[in-house]
Amino acid sequence: MFGIGISATAGAQAVDTNPLNRAPETRAAFDRFYVMDYDGALSRFQAIQAAHPQDPIATDYVLDVTLFKELFRLDLLDTTFYANDGFLTGKHTVVEDPKVRDQIKSLSDKAFDQADAALKINSNDANALFARGWARSLEAAYLAMVERSFGAGLKLALGAKNDHEKVLQLDPNYIDAKMVVGIYQYVVGALPFGFKILIGFAGIHGSKSAGMTLLQDSSARGVITSVESRTATMLFLRREAKYPQAGEIARGLADQYPHDFLFSLEQANLFKDAGDGPKAIAQYRLVIDNSKRPGYFPASHLELAYFGLADTLRGQKMYPASVDAYREAAFIPTTSPELKRRCLLAAGQVYDLMNDHDKARQQYQAVIDAGSDSVQAEQARKFQHSAYTGH
Template sequence: MRLLSPRSGPALLAAIFLLFLPAFAGRSARAETVDTDPLNRQPEVQEAFRHFYNLDYDGAIARFERIQREHPDDPLATAYLLDATLFRELNRLDLLDTTFYANDGFLTGKHTVVEDPKVRDRIKALSDQAVNQANAQLKTNPNDVNALFARGWARSLEAAYMAMVERAFGSGLHLALGARSDHMKVLQLDPRYEDAKLVVGVYQYVVGALPFAFKLLIGFAGIHGSKTEGMALLEDAAAHGVITQVEAKTTMMLFLRREAKYPAAVALAHSLAEEYPRDFLFCLEEANLEKDAGDGLKAITTYRKVIGQAQRPGYFDNAHKELAYFGLGDSLRGQRMYMDAVEAYRSAAAEPSTSPELKRRCLLEAGKTYDLMMDHPRAVQQYEAVLNAGSDTVQGDQAKKYIHTAYTGR
């Protein structure tokens, strides 16, 4: 009996990758009607997160370092710094590019990552420090909800690094399940601790989304979930969370995308882009979702708007224009605007921040577009450029194939 269908991959991935959503972190303080660590409501913390969700990672890290110095024994202060350090590295490694996960698959794709040992050690050291600080507090009071939340958060962040960068899925899953257990206990002790609903909600949804045969198997181990209950928990976190409000919305957006409920996903993306207009990733994701929803003309307009904003000095921090150019190329090709699509792909390949892998993807797509124009000689030039940029790669293998047999769109 085949327990894992091709559609089960994204659900299994989410247990690690989406447990603490990396793609688009942001925070916003909510009313004083929910329980949370008092540190979350401090103006200096909110100011640091304002830099963070505008993708000014260096500015956020400098502020979190100061907060940590002022709270040397607080695991939450350490987790803040871990959060910003992790996402700065994920951005550097081009791992916040959602087209990689959509096109190549997280589990099956061969995304090239060159790990920085110093940053890796820093991330693991900060995670260990936060966990140890939380453990010290829990020895005094095993029911300290703030310590439990901080420990679970630190575990989930390290799990994200292990899954996305090191692709150590087993170890990452172990940490992720520990994070879920911590936050479930938080909710058992204090149902008003809305931030803990993010991790628990993701767990519920992911297990509920697994194929029936697999759910039956893990059910014998006492593991159960519900998509409906998971979504309800995420909606609560999105409405009332203090430091997980935006993560909950973003997680909901990706789950809606998985279910092809594009209008709802686009609406969430648009609201986030309006709330944080200087966050390049939120603005980009609105266009990505419009494209995936099949609204190519609207996506083209949004991509061009994002590119125009990115060309304005100082408008975005850490903008990767190549991602917008690549999405624009896909959208233009979908509308059979082939020459414009080639121009977009080549613009993406020429950006100084374009990774070697994305450059090969751009050149390959430009070649495929020339083939759709029945211009195989010019397509071959692009395929040869792919080989020159890396013949022993996924893109290189495809380029070799299309050199001999023109791409037909099938």
């Protein structure tokens, strides 16, 4: 879900940016990116990079798509994963692709070197500073989200923040630079103190309110950061249980990009979190129906919609339909091994809530068979011997 998008409302006279960000070919590439046609976006951005081989922002475009294509493959763009502090302490197994990891590192280094070359000529080159900071922020996202190397990721994010703060000092109208600074301010301000000590950043400070203020401006006026700024704001509002405000942003994004699977899914997630089961169920079913329409979503992870639907049905005590949805999610080809185990475990729990422990045991055994040394298997063994009661 997170990425860079062209703002339709950014004033050409009022906001400064690299001219390449406003080029028609760049807008066309981002249009593909925001319907999650990652391959289509990548080919267009690679053509822009070939036409501008010395411009670090062109390298950043390719890095951006490469990163988010991989995050989507790994099921790391579902905001549910980041809606609370469990992201920092929980276990979430992913299978890192070394080739993609090396490609992301190479692109980040290239953008950094290109920006440094420009800054040696003019240390106040705002475009080069912005591009260097953006490259740092994207690599930081990979380190934190995929490798869960929070200390290393935060150090890179600090460098990105410093670059973009300098951009704003040089040119307060370079609104895109407010996004990285705003995200950094909010995230650091929201980190538990014990976690800051753990990663050696106890002396680093942030402000959630200052971060949100910066994100509001980049959401409204950013040239290439409007969509990501709105997405980040939506996530932070969800984290704070401000569901109506988050939902308003989700609706706006889904209206702007109706063929983006994740924006449609997020509307359902927010209804669920807000406790509006009937609306959540209707929205999840709409996402599922649209996913089955050829070409409607260029990319999707249908299992996420089925899993959210199953959880919501379970909350509404619609147990048979919930089991069906969990099992649908478990056996979709794109379902990750971890999500499959979570689905089967939940199906077993629902069978126990229906007082059918024999069927529940079958699901628990399937969890164990799918990963005997996993957290889910440990829970399944417990429930095999003592039926799940909901507590």
